[in-house]
Amino acid sequence: MFIGVVGKPNxxxxxxxxxxxxxxxxxxxxxxxxxxxxxxxAYVRAPCPCKSLNxxxxxxxSLCENGVRLLPIEMMDVAGLVPDAHxxxxxxxxxxxxxxxxxxxxxxxDASGRTDLEGKDxxxxxxxxxxxxxxxxxxxxIADILKRNMSKIKGRGIEELLTALTGLKVTRAQxxxxxxxxxxxxxxxxxxxxxxxxxxxxxxxxxxxxAIAANKVDSPNGRKNYEKLKSDFPDLLxxxxxxEAELALRRANEKHLVKYVPGSAEFDILGGEPKQREALxxxxxxxxxxNGTGVQQLIDKVVFELLNLIVVFPVEDEHKFSDHFGxxxxxxxxxxxxxxxxxxxxxxxxxxxQKFICGIDARKHMRVGKEHILENGDxxxxxxxx
Ligand SMILES: Nc1nc2c(ncn2[C@@H]2O[C@H](COP(=O)(O)OP(=O)(O)OP(=O)(O)O)[C@@H](O)[C@H]2O)c(=O)[nH]1
Ligand SMILES: [Mg+2]
Numbered sequence: 001m002f003i004g005v006v007g008k009p010n011x012x013x014x015x016x017x018x019x020x021x022x023x024x025x026x027x028x029x030x031x032x033x034x035x036x037x038x039x040x041x042a043y044v045r046a047p048c049p050c051k052s053l054n055x056x057x058x059x060x061x062s063l064c065e066n067g068v069r070l071l072p073i074e075m076m077d078v079a080g081l082v083p084d085a086h087x088x089x090x091x092x093x094x095x096x097x098x099x100x101x102x103x104x105x106x107x108x109x110d111a112s113g114r115t116d117l118e119g120k121d122x123x124x125x126x127x128x129x130x131x132x133x134x135x136x137x138x139x140x141x142i143a144d145i146l147k148r149n150m151s152k153i154k155g156r157g158i159e160e161l162l163t164a165l166t167g168l169k170v171t172r173a174q175x176x177x178x179x180x181x182x183x184x185x186x187x188x189x190x191x192x193x194x195x196x197x198x199x200x201x202x203x204x205x206x207x208x209x210x211a212i213a214a215n216k217v218d219s220p221n222g223r224k225n226y227e228k229l230k231s232d233f234p235d236l237l238x239x240x241x242x243x244e245a246e247l248a249l250r251r252a253n254e255k256h257l258v259k260y261v262p263g264s265a266e267f268d269i270l271g272g273e274p275k276q277r278e279a280l281x282x283x284x285x286x287x288x289x290x291n292g293t294g295v296q297q298l299i300d301k302v303v304f305e306l307l308n309l310i311v312v313f314p315v316e317d318e319h320k321f322s323d324h325f326g327x328x329x330x331x332x333x334x335x336x337x338x339x340x341x342x343x344x345x346x347x348x349x350x351x352x353x354q355k356f357i358c359g360i361d362a363r364k365h366m367r368v369g370k371e372h373i374l375e376n377g378d379x380x381x382x383x384x385x386x
Contacts, residue, residue: 001309001334002074003042003302004102004208006138008130009080009090009119011110012215012243014038017077019246019295022254027247031080031119032091037098038077043070044303045263045296046311049329049379053321053363057329064329065261071311071332073299076102082118083133086140090118093141100167104302105210107134111226111240112219127214127225128232135210142168142208143200147193157187170207178202211237211302217294218242218286237306241294245283249293252280263296309334310376312344318362318381335374342370345382355384 005013009031018025021040026033043062048069050057063070078098082090099105109130116122117129142165146153149164158175165175179186182202184195191199212233214226217240226240249260249267258280260267265287269280287293303309311332315321323330333347341359345352359368362379374380 001044001071001303002076002102003299004099004105005075005077005108006081006096006099006105006134006210007108008082008110008115008117008134009033010115011080011108011119011130012213013077013080013108015247016106016108016213016215016241016243016295017075019243019250019293020299021075022250025077031115034077034079035091037079037095040075040077042073042075042299043262044073044334045070045300046304046332047377048332049313049321049363049377052377053329053379055321055328058322058327059332060323060327060330062332068261069311069332071334073303080119081134081137083137085137086144093137093144096138096141101169102208103169104307105138105208106213106298106302107131107210108213108215108241108243109229110216111214111222111229112216113221113225114216114219124221126228128229131212131229131233131236135204138208138210139197139201139204142204143193143197146196146200150196153189155188155190157189161186161189165203168207170203174203174206177206209306211298211306212239213241213243213294213298214238215241215243217290218245223289237298237301239294239298239301240290241298242286242290243293243295245286246293246295248279248283252276263292263300265292303334308337310337310339310374310378311335312339312374313377313379314344314348315362315379315381318360318365318379321362321379329379337376339374340370341368341372341374341380341382344374344380345384348382352382352384355386357383357385359383 005017007013014025014027020042023040025038046069048064051067079091085093109127113125116125153160214229230238252258253260257272258267316324322328345356360381
């Protein structure tokens with residue numbers, strides 16, 4: 001899983017990223033603070049089966065905190081995008097190539113309305129404009145990749161198209177879907193620039209979905225602008241966030257000034273100078289008004305609602321729920337909802353998939369077949385030929 005953090009300059013992308021990953025990214029109140037991408041590890045939360053199975057887990061590929069499994073997710077924060085970046089404005093589009101492998105994008109929008117589309121100070125700007133221009137620039141970026149490869153695609157078909165889109169996590173099924181639904185001939189391709197852009201638009205929508213962080217919701221017009229974003233874009237996942245509060249709390253938690261669990265709507269103040277306590281009390285009020293900072297909530301919604309993934313826990317011993325070293329519930333795997341037991345085997349190891357015999361649902365102590373559809377939170381043993 002890989003989430004790309006995008007948006008116009010000065011919207012709070014690096015603050016959001018640093019709040020989610022605790023990587024020390026440069027943050028400043030002016031545009032183009034970030035030039036080189038920042039990379040880090042965020043987490044998505046899911047209930048750990050250790051509670052319902054009444055056991056003590058020993059996670060390997062993830063963490064467990066009080067029965068909440070934290071699964072790592074790669075996150076990247078990039079430079080700001082401006083309107084007409086495809087025509088060379090701002091830093092252009094080239095830097096987006098770092099996001100080729102992203103499964104999904106989080107667009108950080110400045111819901112304070114106090115910075116314009118270039119990240120410069122303004123009053124009463126409409127954050128909906130940010131959403132309108134950004135997806136278009138992403139489409140230009142994909143169209144540019146196709147155009148750079150047009151000599152290899154022209155006159156040819158789906159294979160060459162997929163090769164040109166290598167690394168963009170575009171699947172054959174997605175290309176076929178666009179081809180079929182939208183009537184793009186994906187053989188003997190001879191697209192004009194407009195047709196290439198139209199194809200990029202469709203493939204962007206299914207291969208790089210965008211969720212919105214309505215950030216700086218703590219500012220005077222934050223809430224109002226968030227409501228407007230939601231009503232202007234009813235089909236998008238929009239979550240109000242205060243990235244600044246998330247970052248402050250995650251750092252304060254590290255210093256044991258507070259006890260804060262990302263995603264919660266409250267925290268305990270454990271210490272600090274009077275000034276620090278005062279600042280923390282202000283943050284407490286923001287969390288109360290917004291039901292949390294929204295950062296972790298958005299990541300969870302992106303994974304489980306937008307991408308529609310589930311978590312499955314493979315084990316080798318279905319009685320002890322452990323691997324062969326005795327680690328209980330060692331790993332959690334993210335799979336598309338609707339995946340079957342064989343898809344889990346494939347995800348673990350191609351060898352396991354090839355020699356697949358059956359699965360065992362460790363909760364129900366029940367044998368299941370190749371085609372058995374997995375449920376969120378399943379604990380499964382894969383039985384394979386040696
Ligand atoms: N009030 C408020 N300010 C925020 C919030 N998040 C970020 N900021 C401020 O917004 C300014 C820009 O933050 P950055 O994280 O550097 O923004 P960016 O989008 O990465 O900017 P570039 O890298 O220049 O494109 C900084 O002054 C942050 O402190 C928030 O939730 N609330
Ligand atoms: Mg930045």
